[in-house]
Amino acid sequence: MLLRFQVTNHASIRDEQELSLIAGDDRGARAQRPVPGAASLKAVPVAAIYGSNASGKSNLVDAMSWMRRAVLDSFRRWDPSGGVPRRPFRLRPDPQTHPSTYELDFVVDGIRYEFGFTVDDACVLEEWLACFPEGKRRALYTRTGSDPASLSFGRSLTGRRKTISDLLRPNSLYLSVAAAQNHELLGRLHRWFRNGMRTATDGNFAARLDYTVGLLRRRDTGSSTLVDLLRFADLGVEHLEFSRHDEKYLAEYKRVTTALSEALGRPVKNDGPEYRVTVQHRTEEGVFDLELNEESSGTRTWIGMLGPVLGALAAGSVLAVDELDARLHPYLADALVGMFQNADLNRHGAQLVFTTHEASLLGPHARTELSRDQVWFTEKPLETLATRLFPITDFYVRDSPDSRDNLERRYLSGRYGALPHLDDELLRRVAADTAEGGAGEAGEAVGTEVGETAGVA
Template identity: 25%
Template sequence: MLIRFAVSNFLSFDGKQELSLEAGRARRNSNRIYTNRRLRLVKGEALFGANGSGKSNLVKAMRFVQAVVRSGFPRGFSNSYYRIKDENRVVPTEFEVEILCEDKRLCYGFSTVLYTGSIETEWLYEFTPSGLKKYIFSRDVEKETFEVGEFFKGKDAIAKVKNYGEDSANDHENLFLTIINRSKGKMYSEFPELKILQSVFEWFVSKLTISFPEDILKGYPYFRDSNLQEIADILNALGTGIKNLRIVEIPQEIVKNKIPEELYNDIIVDLEKTNAQMKKEGKEATPSIMARAIKEFYTFEIDENDRVSVKTIEFEHEAPNVYFNLNEESDGTARLLDLIEILFKVSNDSIYVIDEIDRCLHPAMTTKIIKLFLQMAESRNTQLIITTHESRLLKDEILRNDEISFMLKSLSGSTIIKSLDTYQLRSDKKVYEALFDGTLDALPKFDNEKLQGIIDCNLNGN
């Protein structure tokens, strides 16, 4: 689970800003708070703010960290520092992510000069029950030093980590967390104590799912033939008019023209690797991967004869046996497919980050989806972080105060993250009222005099 995400000198973030998912003191809806002996976390967090306040930039920061951990710097990163200050070009950009992993409170972070694409420092440590930092490793690329902390006890395990660490001490392009997880399965079998490094890596790669409205997505394990009727029932209950779904096979050439070639090839490679692994383990299940473009939905399958097929989903409405493909459905229905995966997939310890969750959805649909997620969060340790403009979430008092944060702009133009808990509203003050009476200072700031001047000029024909 995610505890805290911190970022500085990235896009609209200048100084260090933090998003915390630690629960406050509120007692309302406490049944959906994750609690262990020393930690209380919210499972939902809604980020509000005016257009241009930096909501999407926070999501981009999370995706950037995920990309660098997974495979290195993504394209177009060199100008992603806070460019309002020219001197920030040479100032390190820093990310720090605090997570709950293997029942341990861990903190992973790194700093990099984006303009030159140079990693400078990297660290991973555990917060002990007493609050002390127990380092797992730390790396200073500028000084070409790598140190193993007190976390590991076995001498051979320590020597193994130190050996890989010292080899990467002057590697400015790759994170040590990435390097230590490249084809190291045998190492983790020989030294089980080191698996914490694998678990942290997998947290970023597999547990964290980040979605922008325009994304082409892979995954969708919930959308199996056996679940079709349940999915249809969900869509019908949400008022879409859909009654049934069916799966039909389509030619691969059609799919190749619909999605990027690189993505298509990646899916086929992943499918073949999964199939080979399952055969090696003696499993008979047919592996499949699902992918969706904006208005397309595909299931890639490989059978026992290694034949790859592609299927899609079609929708039946009021008229029996008349089916429509996803491209003929509304944008809102297509959006719901993403959200159904998050709501109903049986998962634990997953973190979903969705930018503009209300895109293409009726306000009542957005609030219903959030209510359903929070209801199901009572029995699952799954977290949902969203950006939204949907103020009805505040008006209907669906969220706890510690499940609400605002993205604000400073006078210099940088983004500030401010939890609603920090405003210390009076107990009788409604959040929705506070938003619109100026107490929260989170609405767009209009220059009404300038706008009126523009209107007057147009009306006068100037």
């Protein structure tokens, strides 16, 4: 269970921003869960983040993903002398002098934990881990510098603490080192970052597709559920078939990624899909197969999402999705959110955090009702171009919280902000330029150049 995520100085996020999944209202109809050690608090199953293009929605998901990768990779994969591969806010004169901080509250095995760290370009500056076994904070360890001598331990943390400390590097997290040394408690927390918190973005489609195929290969209840959801989406899909790519394909993929790495001057992951997927369609003429790349982008998106969604629901884990509505019909996006909201479907406390532009999810005709404590917005003030994250509940201090209103209408009318500011004067100038032929002549020149380059008459 994820309770809170906080980040400072990541990509477009300059100042400290916090996403909370603590429920503001007790709504028993949704799949909310009690917070251990705090009987009066519950965690929401879904958090939706709205905002205009380039407002920083994706960077919030990216910050969650970056923190996860730092925990998983800082000891095993980061170059010992390569510093910290972070992404600080760069729209200020001295970005390298400002550290970045990541922190979250989460629950593992019925106990709440607070974990965070601060890094700069060179090393880990701070790291801390605390638990709340009876509702009171107990420090497990605190790190105040990059060297092992900066570590101090609470009495609650047992195990080979000094052995782990001796292996610590300036640019590796203590949690990462401890997991590699099979520390019992810290290993469990490390596994939560690996299995209990996942992201879905355009960049990891291949891995998500392989995960979906993995469910099909099991030929069990999870496999049949996946097939049912394929048919539920009304895409005309009957089934998926899969086979491993041959050695020639894998060798060619590796050659291309190696060439890209050399051209870009940085590593490019060789993480193409392990399996070749074909999609079966049934018509009155029989069953026919199409290659996955012959399918619509919406069909591919739905197929790539099913594995992570079913995996999260089965394990009670957290899934963060960037642009949930991209290439999906609003009904399908609505249905996917509903799987996490529905207490009958979401029996293990899974959570969905997603960014979206789909305002209809807030409207009265949505199948899934999102409450006010589940809706967040991002904005970028023109003065700083730094992302600001805020909840919709900020707007209800003066309004009656008991009235059920149309959140979609209020959002699109600009009541909450987080909308693009469109300058109609610029459109009038474009219209004037077009009328005078300037844009047409430019378009003709570009079209001629493209045609000549492509060999088109």
